[in-house]
Amino acid sequence: MADKVRIGMIGCGGMAGAHRDGYRVLWEHEYHDFEIIAACDVDVNRAQNMANSVAEFQGSQPNVYTDVEEMLDKEPALDAVDICTLHSMHHVVAVPSLKAGKHVTIEKPLGITMRACHQILNAAKENDRLLQVAENYRRSPNERATQWAIRQGKIGELRILFWIDVGESLGPWGWRDDKFASGGGWAMDGGVHFTDLMRFHLGCEAEEVYAISKAYHPYRYHKPDTLEDPIEVTNEDTVIAVIKFEHGITAQWTIARMCPGGGFGGRALYGSKGRMSLSGGFKSRDEEMNMDQLREAYLASLSDAERERWFPRGITNTVATELHEFIEAVLGRGKLEIDGNEGMKDVALCFAAYESGATGQAVKMSDIEACKIEVYQGEINDALGIT
Ligand SMILES: NC(=O)c1ccc[n+]([C@@H]2O[C@H](COP(=O)([O-])OP(=O)(O)OC[C@H]3O[C@@H](n4cnc5c(N)ncnc54)[C@H](O)[C@@H]3O)[C@@H](O)[C@H]2O)c1
Numbered sequence: 387m388a389d390k391v392r393i394g395m396i397g398c399g400g401m402a403g404a405h406r407d408g409y410r411v412l413w414e415h416e417y418h419d420f421e422i423i424a425a426c427d428v429d430v431n432r433a434q435n436m437a438n439s440v441a442e443f444q445g446s447q448p449n450v451y452t453d454v455e456e457m458l459d460k461e462p463a464l465d466a467v468d469i470c471t472l473h474s475m476h477h478v479v480a481v482p483s484l485k486a487g488k489h490v491t492i493e494k495p496l497g498i499t500m501r502a503c504h505q506i507l508n509a510a511k512e513n514d515r516l517l518q519v520a521e522n523y524r525r526s527p528n529e530r531a532t533q534w535a536i537r538q539g540k541i542g543e544l545r546i547l548f549w550i551d552v553g554e555s556l557g558p559w560g561w562r563d564d565k566f567a568s569g570g571g572w573a574m575d576g577g578v579h580f581t582d583l584m585r586f587h588l589g590c591e592a593e594e595v596y597a598i599s600k601a602y603h604p605y606r607y608h609k610p611d612t613l614e615d616p617i618e619v620t621n622e623d624t625v626i627a628v629i630k631f632e633h634g635i636t637a638q639w640t641i642a643r644m645c646p647g648g649g650f651g652g653r654a655l656y657g658s659k660g661r662m663s664l665s666g667g668f669k670s671r672d673e674e675m676n677m678d679q680l681r682e683a684y685l686a687s688l689s690d691a692e693r694e695r696w697f698p699r700g701i702t703n704t705v706a707t708e709l710h711e712f713i714e715a716v717l718g719r720g721k722l723e724i725d726g727n728e729g730m731k732d733v734a735l736c737f738a739a740y741e742s743g744a745t746g747q748a749v750k751m752s753d754i755e756a757c758k759i760e761v762y763q764g765e766i767n768d769a770l771g772i773t
Pocket of ligand 1: 452478521575
């Protein structure tokens with residue numbers, strides 16, 4: 387087994403900066419079982435800046451590339467790649483990386499469509515490589531504490547989850563406004579974090595989804611305050627979904643981003659004994675804890691091994707802990723919590739909402755996961771040549 391994992395970063399934009407900071411946190415905690423040896427971005431300046439900023443803490447300078455295939459070809463020592471590109475490029479760069487024998491950690495969502503997800507999953511399986519989806523939200527101490535309390539039965543048997551997020555968002559958002567680059571709007575980009583948290587907290591899978599999905603206002607504005615200089619966008623701004631989970635649990639999930647005049651929202655899980663306010667503590671018929679008390683109780687309940695598993699070296703930065711887990715798994719010293727299959731299930735729930743919106747019918751998760759319903763995704767697959 388190698389003494390350290392040699393990593394290539396692919397896509398050196400905004401989130402890659404958070405990954406770089408995560409690696410830096412690990413480094414500063416004396417965790418040196420990795421080396422970033424390459425940085426790749428189609429924009430050479432971004433790749434170069436990434437390489438320079440990595441060298442500042444790591445000491446050695448990563449090589450710079452603008453083409454993934456060239457990087458894979460010229461860097462045989464690479465063990466793994468860390469993918470932070472826009473969604474339409476996930477399968478385009480992940481599949482050749484896996485075929486070249488590299489382990490992969492990839493930002494959410496796993497793929498831009500379910501077919502793209504399956505291409506990545508198949509490449510990982512066929513080449514026997516690790517595939518982690520870098521889903522970080524559930525890794526925060528608050529989310530872990532909330533999940534722990536739910537499992538402890540603090541609110542009783544789980545019944546109804548309300549997840550309401552209503553507001554207005556008028557500013558342009560680059561590739562995130564383009565369905566063929568992003569796969570969907572906020573119900574995909576942020577939504578895949580939320581579906582992961584739903585599955586994590588409820589501890590079971592969705593079975594069926596009915597949703598309305600629309601673009602009530604398909605414009606954004608370079609000057610949002612005065613609604614001047616509009617651009618047309620191709621993504622939805624509204625998803626209102628009812629989700630049937632296993633064990634009779636119902637979720638009502640609303641994302642509405644074009645509601646002028648003031649938003650509202652909240653995330654609450656009701657059980658037979660009380661209410662968990664995600665992640666703000668709970669109140670039941672016989673007990674109440676705010677988030678600080680709950681987090682303290684959870685942390686106090688952890689064994690040393692559990693503490694090291696979830697918060698290695700006391701680190702709570704969610705990106706640092708996910709990268710630590712990935713490196714440990716590549717070194718054969720640990721398991722991935724969110725592997726490709728988990729990441730696929732997270733994004734399938736987003737696509738279920740879009741497909742239900744497109745067909746006007748309730749859809750079964752098994753049909754979404756098996757690519758049997760692709761009314762919404764079909765034009766993305768066609769445009770991007772995803773088969
Ligand atoms: N976990 C989180 O909280 C979180 C937050 C933000 C973004 N993300 C995810 O991170 C990913 C990247 O988002 P971002 O905000 O950093 O986007 P970004 O636009 O800032 O960065 C994407 C980078 O990828 C590069 N790129 C595009 N095609 C490429 C290719 N073929 N090869 C190499 N590089 C290529 C672009 O030039 C750009 O620098 C997305 O999957 C997004 O959903 C996650």
